Amino acid sequence: MQAHHMLIDGRWLDSSQHIEVENPATEEMFARVPRATEAELDAAVEAAHQAFPAWSRLSVEKRSELLFRAAALAEERAADIAALMTREQGKPLNEARGEVEKGAEILRYYGEQGKRVYGRVIPGYDPTTTSYVIYQPVGVSVGISPWNYPIELVAWKLGAALAAGCSIVLKPPSETPLSPLHFVECLVDAGLPAGVVNVVFGAGSQAGPRLIRHPLVKKVAFTGSTEVGRQVLKLCAESMKKVSLELGGHCPLIVSRKANLQEAVKGAVRRSFRNNGQICIAINRIYVDEAVYPQFLEAFVAGTSRLTIANGLEKPDADLGPMANRAGVEKSRRHVEDAVARGARIACGGRKPEGEAYRRGHFFLPTILTEVNHDMLVMREETFGPVVGVMPYRSLAEAIELANSTPYGLAAYAYTDDLGEADEFSAGLESGNVAINNPDAGVINAPYGGFKDSGLGYEHGPEGLEQYLQAKHIRIRYFNRKT
Secondary structure, eight states: OEEOOEEETTEEEOOSEEEEEEETTTTEEEEEEEEOOHHHHHHHHHHHHHHHHHHHHSOHHHHHHHHHHHHHHHHHTHHHHHHHHHHHHOOOHHHHHHHHHHHHHHHHHHHHHGGGOOOEEEEOSSTTEEEEEEEEEOOEEEEEOOSSSTTHHHHHHHHHHHHHTOOEEEEOOSSSOHHHHHHHHHHHHTTOOTTSEEEOOOOHHHHHHHHHHOTTEEEEEEESOHHHHHHHHHHHHHTTOEEEEEOOOOEEEEEOTTSOHHHHHHHHHHHHHGGGGOSTTOEEEEEEETTTHHHHHHHHHHHHHTOOBOOTTTOTTOSBOOOSSHHHHHHHHHHHHHHHHTTOEEEEOOSOOOSGGGSSSOOOOOEEEESOOTTSGGGTSOOOSSEEEEEEESSHHHHHHHHTOSSEESEEEEEOSOHHHHHHHHHHOOSSEEEESSSOOOOTTSOBOOEETTEESOBSHHHHHHTTEEEEEEEEEOTTSOO
8 A cells, every 4th residue: 555645844744543545446445644633733834834934025036936846847747646646536547637737737827926916006195195005925824625626726725825925734635635745746846945835634524623723824725515614614713814715516507599509518518527527617407498408408418428437547538437436426326316206307327337347436427317307406406426407498587597596606607609698697697607608617817716605715816816915004104205
């Protein structure tokens, strides 16, 4: 069994207890990482606190150079890091390699964006005074990330925090600790000073509160479920810590009768089933104009049925691997069974694939449900699996009302070639991210955050960097100024 270590104050350390890591394609326990004790969690925060003053005073140019060097190392090591990700998370090797490269891109983006933190000068009410606004790093940060995108979601937090001048303690997920750990190693090897980034592991219910409550921590960034996000928010409120929360979604797609159906089907297949639907901005429910519903459904089922599923190490170019854990399979199955019991029909999927290759592992076929309604779990709560419900609508107003009918508002999608409809979707959909005629609601240079129960604050873009900064107003009176 492979043994890996945590990073505290520039040292790679073991601990007295461990967390085992499973390969979801084979159900083999193949690696372990240390489970940090309370003392070790505190030591990581202390190390970040000690490293913060020097790092925050380092010029933005020097911080940028280091992020660029780390990005280059990540790209050089992409094949090895991707293999670790596939083995611990399940996504096919080509997809995993793309995520490592995306992580490098994020570091470079924030390496540049850090140079664009500008203050401003405000004239005083009388000629002898001037106000200055400057932006300073908030201090020691904690980043808590999930297992579905092990590197990308860590990179969002790392890149913005380091570019802003913050030090950080990362708690990657216990299910997928290896690839983010080796991604961070690229920063260490690029010359990052000891203590600026620390990586610890542990159960979220134990390690998370310990880190969040630490009095030296000034900012928390969390990606995960809405339920846990509420608990994080409560803990941060105890000492007024700055917090950003990227939480659950239950994302709709609306397909107009005026849409390019070929492109709508292509987008629906990609965003419903990429990473087995294990993504907060996955399409969970699709509303199609009744005039084109039969054509869309036929093409959607055909496109979904062509997706290939395999052990991602054995078939790097497979569309899908296994789900990351057994719990995801069970929830997907439960949503399918609930829908069928309430009158839905399985258009494709709905079960584990057949054959010796799938005897072991957390595999589940991409599933399309029809004849659905909003009494069914799949249309009301996030599956976080490869299951999507499709239903027709009669009017645009009905479609938008249905799309907005859940407590979530992370992302929404629509396809139409009508400019007026596009404007209605843009204004009417209650989501922090709206993608029209494309299936990619999040890009690194634009703000990414949710409405309603889908979160607070932002990642991505200048707004993501601002989460690690605090504004300071300085008002000076100049006694030698002439009035």
